Amino acid sequence: MIRPFRVGIAGLGTVGASVIQILDRQNRTVAQRGGRPVQVVGVSARDRAKDRGFDLSRFTWFDDPLALARSEEVDCVVELIGGADGTAHEVVRTALSLGKHVVTANKALLAKHGSALASLAEEKGVSLAFEASVAGGIPVIKTLREALPGNRVSRLYGILNGTCNYILSRMELEGLTFAECLKDAQRLGYAEADPTFDVEGFDTAHKLAILTSLAFGSKIDAEAIYVEGISSIAPLDLAMAHELGFRIKLLGVAERTETGIEQRVHPTMVPKTSSIAQVMGVTNAVTIDADAVKELTLIGPGAGGDATASAVVADIADVAGGKAGTTFGRPVADLEAAPRAPMQRHEGGYYIRLTVHDRPGVAAGVATRMAEADISLESILQKRSEMAATKDPHGRSGAPVPLVLITYAATEASIRSALDKISRDGLIAEPPQVIRIERE
Template sequence: MGRPLRVGIAGLGTVGASVIQILDRQNEVVAQRGGRPVEVVAVSARDRAKDRGFDLTGFTWFDDPVALAKSADVDCVVELVGGSEGTALETVRTALSLGKHVVTANKALLAKHGLALAKLAEEKGVSLAFEASVAGGIPVIKVLCEALPGNKVSRLYGILNGTCNYILSRMELEGLTFAECLKDAQRLGYAEADPTFDVEGFDTAHKLAILTSLAFGTQVDADAIYVEGISSITPLDLSMASELGFRIKLLGVAERTETGIEQRVHPTMVPKSSAIAQVMGVTNAVTIDADAVKELTLIGPGAGGDATASAVVADIADVASGKAEPPFGRPVGHLEKAPRAPMQRHEGGYYIRLTVHDRPGVAAGVATRMAEAEISLESILQKRSEVAATQDRHGRSGAPVPLVLITYAATEAAIRSAVEKISGDGLIAEPPQVIRIERE
């Protein structure tokens, strides 16, 4: 075997510690796969005194990750610091500039600076590997880069955030509110103290930006993604979805359309019969629709120390073997700047929940507005009020009740226009709920 690949790890949180432990117990296998030994020679973290379950005395310690990246004793820098700017960016940029390989799990960094960093890696002839940046232990990046060159991808969609999937799963199965499930997710460590990045869809958007580039050969364009989170989802929406044969998932969707590459993150109703509807808890899943393989679904752990570290170690083994492929599957100069498909032009089925006043003519007024917007309705469900004491001779109470509409394919613009007019007519008592439907 050749000279060892000397690795420096910047960031010794759960993932960084797991990388060291996996490399220790799988050292022989990794060496065989890479054709040479892999040695962790240097580490960097904020707290040197923290007990991480293993002895740090065998590694050179750096208080500053950038100094680790500059070390002449390090061939490959593993960046696990996190964040799209500051130390993480400077560490990766420094390492690549000095001709060192980089392995990272940093989706935010790649979503914002991926193209510039990939170009630098190509110029220096080194690797920039990021399997761990999307879907944890699921090897979706390797599948897109290495396994599907004979395919033209038409659509890619998936559950890319375990926190959101856990919350929606608990809400559905136990009838809990969003707030109750979020609090429990924070207690269990699935959600941060400030959960905004996860529950409002931004984490999923960063991951989707990376996958879109790999799937369609386009430049990373995180700003093109329409983003909507799950905080407005109620137990009623989940129970209605179930009654209609659907489940609600936060999906990241990238799709080739006539107007460009459509990228969107939002709560989505998926048929219960679909593979992705079966994915519950913190598990992630990605489905790829392509011409040759038709539909390919990958399911597995989307986060956690060992799962993410597994992806990091796979990249380290590739670096050891001498692979230095273009980071985004194609040279940066060949990545197209795809036209953005405006969300207003998205076309599909919709679930619309309106809280209407339980009185004659309301449903007809809603249906009229839908017809004016040329929206065809597949079904209408109205839940009657249980306030019997105030019901009139028609059995109507006048109290707010849910009216649920399922549409056939319609544009986002038409749906928004119709809902706005219904609101203006004074037919609804609360803001409407609009959820897109993703068919198989």
Template sequence: MADPLKIGIAGLGTVGASTIRLLDRRANALAASCGRGVTVTAVSARSRTRDRGLPMERFRWFDDPIALARDPGIDVFVELMGGEEGAAHEAVKAALDAGKPVVTANKALLARHGVDLARRAEKAGVALNFEAAVAGGVPIIKTLREALIGNNIDRVYGILNGTCNYILTKMEAEGLSFDACLKEAQRLGYAEADPTFDIGGFDTAHKLALLTSLAFGTQVNAEAIHVEGIERITTEDLLAADELGYRVKLLGVATRSEAGVEQRVHPTMVPKSTPIAQVDGVTNAVAIDADAVPELTLVGPGAGGEATASAVVGDIADIARGQAGAPFGRKTGDLEPLPAAAMQAHKGGYYVRLSVADRPGAAAGIATRMAERGISLESIVQKHRGGKVYGGDDPSKVAGAVPVILITYATTEADIRGAVDAMVSDGYIVETPQLIRIERE
């Protein structure tokens, strides 16, 4: 049997400690599968004294993760520190430039510097593996990069942030407000003290940028993604979705369109009949539409120490077996540039919730504005609940208004927004309209 593969790990938080435990627990199985042992020999973290529930004296300690990355006593550098700049970025570059394979769970780093790091790995002839960077324990990176190589992919989309999915699930199930569910998510540790990165859709965007590159052979470009968060979703929207046969999820979507490869993150209504609509709580899911495999959905834990460590160990095992393919499925010189596809060109169905002024001509005016843009309506629903306006956060603000929900057939973003803006200018709308895109089967 070959000599053991010596691992250096930078970052000993929940994932780092779980990775060491998993490597210990599966040591014999890994050796049998890989043809060599895998052992952690050196580590780096901010604190030497923190109790991690591990016998730390067996590892060589580095205060500087960059020094660990360059250390000739390790064969593979595992980066679990996080952050798109600073020590994480410099350490990964140092390891690759020193000819060492790298395993990372750092989606922010890859979303910003993925192409450059892949180029460095390619030059050194080593692996840059990042299964844990997207959807935790769900093996979506290898699925796109390896298992579906015989397919032409049309669309990849999914629930990529457990915090948002937990909040939307709880709002729907218990009828609680967004703010109440966010506080509960923070109490349970699902959301950070500053949750902006999650609820604003930016975490999902970083992950989507990596999936887009793998699915469509493009350069990683998170800046090209249209991003909306879930802050404006109300319990009224979730009730309406339920009655109309939908559920609301924050989705990251990458698809081929007439305008090019389109990337977007936003709250989305999905039919209840779809597998992704059934995914609740902190669970993640990724769906792929391809030609040879028309519909494939992978579901599993999107975060947590054990689930993420599982992906990290899988990447380490590939290196132990001598596997070192192109990080994004093809050579960096073959990755196509990816400019932002104009969101105004997006075409699909829309849910539109309006508070309409109760005065003569309002309904006709709305119909006229829709017709001017060539927008066909699948349904029109007018709702009242308990004598209060359905659809407003504060019914007292919209006294005399009529709540109206419109479901459109496929139209463009430019047309639906143009029609709604015209209604507002006409004075027909007395609250900020709510628009939610519909992702059909």
């Protein structure tokens, strides 16, 4: 008789509880996929008395998750504690050191310690699996690691944070402010009490660091990622995007360039006709551009108990059957320290919203500074308020009004240089809004 694959789960929040429930109802299928029965033998969490919808008495309870990681009764530790350091890191490192397999959903841990932990897993001859760490139930890790060895990836980009996508979707469809949508997202449980990690782009950056390593065979380099969040996006930006044929998304983008691997997270205008523009609400999406498959887009639930647990269970089945493969698709020693492509060298189209003084010569002054920086303008739109139009027979009041520019391809450095000069010229009343455009 084949001995069961014995699993210990550290962390019994929404995802951990869902893992146990999925394994209960899909036990036979998981055993068939893995080639052996899977049995949860131990669990650890902060609160033993909490009702999680199933009987905890059938498992060995560990007050200390490190004791679970050290238990001789456990073959595989599932880490669902979270956090880049502290207990989560100690649990994973301890389990690997003792020759135990690890399955984790912890993107922060992998973004910071992924290479070292993968090296330890190789040394001990065990698996470190992490499908659930990026995009919830979407099998993007497996796709990059196992399905595309015949491809050279040139770019990947995606919506990797459901909270931000929900907020931007609501802002666009209902004309709400960022603050109003954030408050509603918190009420519905889509955003944390402190939403900084999500809305300022750091969660997306951690996930992008992992995908970049898998896509380009590079060492994880989260410090190389340029990060902007969505808190500065105004309803006017979304309305202008709509008028211009775009939609605004928070994207994580990794791309091969002549100067190295460019990694960036920021609000982005994408054409409404693109696949990724259709992704609304808390849904995630990842698009992979490669030479053989051309463009491949994966769309699905990026968070939630069952969706994330589905990815965890898939990893457990693969590890049980010895099919988990190399952590990052190749030995750690073969991962390259890819040159960083400085954000200042990024080249693309830009949406620029300036709040200018409504007086003669301002638009011409702005256009002159852009031309001096070799920036070509695709369009320029000035919005005047009804109040301004009634103040002066020429429709000018001197009051601040929005001036929107769309550029052809330009470098980040040239855009910033021109905007600095425009500011010094006294032509704008507020800091400029700059959103990059990602063409298909």
